[in-house]
Amino acid sequence: MIRPLAILAIAVALAGCDGKPEQTAATGTPAQPQTGGVLRVAFDGDPNCIDPQQAGNNTALNVGRQLVDSLTDQDPQSAEILPWLAERWEVSEDSRQFDFHLREGVTFADGSPLDAAAVKANFEAIVALGARAQLAGTYLAGLESVEVTGPSSVRVTFKQPNAQFLQASSTMSLGLFSLDTLKRNAEERCQGALVGSGPFTVKSFEHNRLVRIEARPDYRWPSSIAQHQGRAWLDAIEFHILPESGVRLGSLLSGQIDVNTSVPVQDEAVLQAQGVPSINRPNPGIVFSLTPNVSRAPLDELAVRQALNKAIDRSQFQGVISRYQKPATSVLASSTPYYQDLSSHLAYDPAGAEKLLDDAGWRKGADGWRQRDGKRLGFTLDYWQATTPVLELVQQQLRKIGVELRLNKSTIGQVSLQQTSLDYSLWFFNLTRADPDVLRTVFLSPGRNVNVRAPLPLDRLLLDSAASLDGQKRGALIQQASAELLDLGHVLPLVEMATVTAFRDVVHGLHYEASTRLQFYDTWLAQPGGH
Incomplete structure (x- = not known):
């Protein structure tokens, strides 16, 4: 038993x-x-x-x-x-x-x-x-x-x-x-x-x-x-x-x-x-998040992904979400076993976001949009969920640092087809499971790999967390894996669902x-x- x-x-x-x-x-x-x-x-x-x-x-x-x-x-x-x-x-x-x-x-x-x-x-x-x-x-x-x-x-x-x-x-x-x-x-x-x-x-x-x-x-x-x-x-x-x-x-x-x-x-x-x-x-598991396809430029740039994270002011979400929901404080919801509050990794820092992009060569033009080599810094997000107010807030927040987020409400069939064929820049989703192994399910590189990324040491953390029989050790591995996902910009948590x-x-x-x-x-x- x-x-x-x-x-x-x-x-x-x-x-x-x-x-x-x-x-x-x-x-x-x-x-x-x-x-x-x-x-x-x-x-x-x-x-x-x-x-x-x-x-x-x-x-x-x-x-x-x-x-x-x-x-x-x-x-x-x-x-x-x-x-x-x-x-x-x-x-x-x-x-x-x-x-x-x-x-x-x-x-x-x-x-x-x-x-x-x-x-x-x-x-x-x-x-x-x-x-x-x-x-x-x-x-x-x-x-x-x-x-x-x-x-x-x-x-x-x-x-x-x-x-x-x-x-x-x-x-x-x-x-x-x-x-x-x-x-x-x-x-x-x-x-x-x-x-x-x-x-x-x-x-x-x-x-x-x-x-x-x-x-x-x-x-x-x-x-x-x-x-x-x-x-x-x-x-x-x-x-x-x-x-x-x-x-x-x-x-x-x-x-x-x-x-x-x-x-x-x-x-x-x-x-x-x-x-x-x-x-x-409350929904245990992975909170509603944006996950970048890091096989696509410019989301293959760590600085860009980190800037997106810093540009999002999650405290503003409370005004447009249910009273039963709350802004994300980690990639995992607080109702998930072994959850740890990692909100310090999600701090709103628009000045820090601007500096990251400036240093990476993405400069604001006269129209306020950032460009490099004649290309605007922007992404299209295809989604089907009924969470448009949250996404519109993210769109406005990214606009302040000169990044364009184009929102395209679609059908689940069309979005699923894009995801299956890896034809996306950002993936918007949550995944409910009453076990933290949901992280391995979604992010392991030889698994579902929503980031379309190459193998990283992160994979060993995810595998070890699924294997550990020691509750304290497993919790520490889950916390470390969650922090790395955030710091590497592989996931941009938004809202903890209910x-x-x-x-x-x-x-x-x-x-x-x-x-x-x-x-x-x-x-x-x-x-x-x-x-």
Whole structure:
């Protein structure tokens, strides 16, 4: 089982991070949950690919969580790893070997057994997906073998110590699919050809319009931290794609949708005044950041990257972000295990930024823009998230030192294509995970490598932090790696996110799991016949 030292270190790091729903209005809850009804949920963007073994964006993972079960689960309050499909497990002293003992009688929605052979096939299929497995592939980096040691026992062995893997086994990214699903090509799976063992199955997926999933009647193996047993309370969930925040707000207030998963700051006061219930939770993991592509000039210049960091006044963000959010103080959110405040590395220093650029030969012209060799110092940022006010503030702050930031709001599909083809100067993103190994996932040069950089000593820090079994040593390595990422200008942290979800008062049992994605298994409607 997970070592007590690790549990203590994580629990301390998450102190003050409440995983329970924080309801802001009374709802007149009936005495007992009710079965039935279709829950209508609004997303702010198209999921693009709803296969959780491939996807990395929150809308996709919010769908995927309902389709798959995981070997373990993570308590959103204590961060303790608890049983789910695996009733128990053993971890070798060097954290290279993990033996899982599965619950018996679990099946996929097509009736096929979820046994040790299925776990082996899934993990090997994730590795075979390569770069398409955006998160899952990094969790299995260094996989040496997956052995079936009995009908319900499986051994996962890594080439090196892998302290992060037990937590990774709780994520939907390592959720399990039937053997027939694994035979499908990656694109078919993205579009919904998915058969998991979870409480819901895919009925339809229409891009930029709707995803519908339906309850599995024979489901009976929820996580050990679920609030009930048996099938999900809901009959179905419809995820409606509503990019405009005003449309989501109006639809919620008029009862056309039941849940708004993306409440912008400008709507919070309206919802509060109307007495609309909501829940919120800080997002652990990497904060919303800009990451430079250092293979492109002039972002290959350390002075330019450092100047961008010094030119950003993060204190100004508080005026345009949610009261549940705050300016970044590190690359990791404060709700992440082993977080350390590194705000001294993010100090606002416009004079220092100007000097760095002057010394690098980027001089201001008569129009106020910096130029060198006849070229203006500027970058285009393609993004899809609903965080334009923050980016507009950054744009204004960079303008003061003569740097042009061109903002281009696009679609998740177009931005994903640019990122896959490395056709970007700056990448705007956050990544939620309740483990600091998220740094290795994103920044390791032989991994996802969002900076498109050559190998550096930083890579050894990231690898060692994933391997260390000593909580104090791991924390020190995480802090050192975070500081180097900041000082080298490989990441420009902006805002520490919190997810705010508003819902009608007929919705009950809605809550976040440990990575601040929604878990709908325990959700129910007080008026199930009303839809």
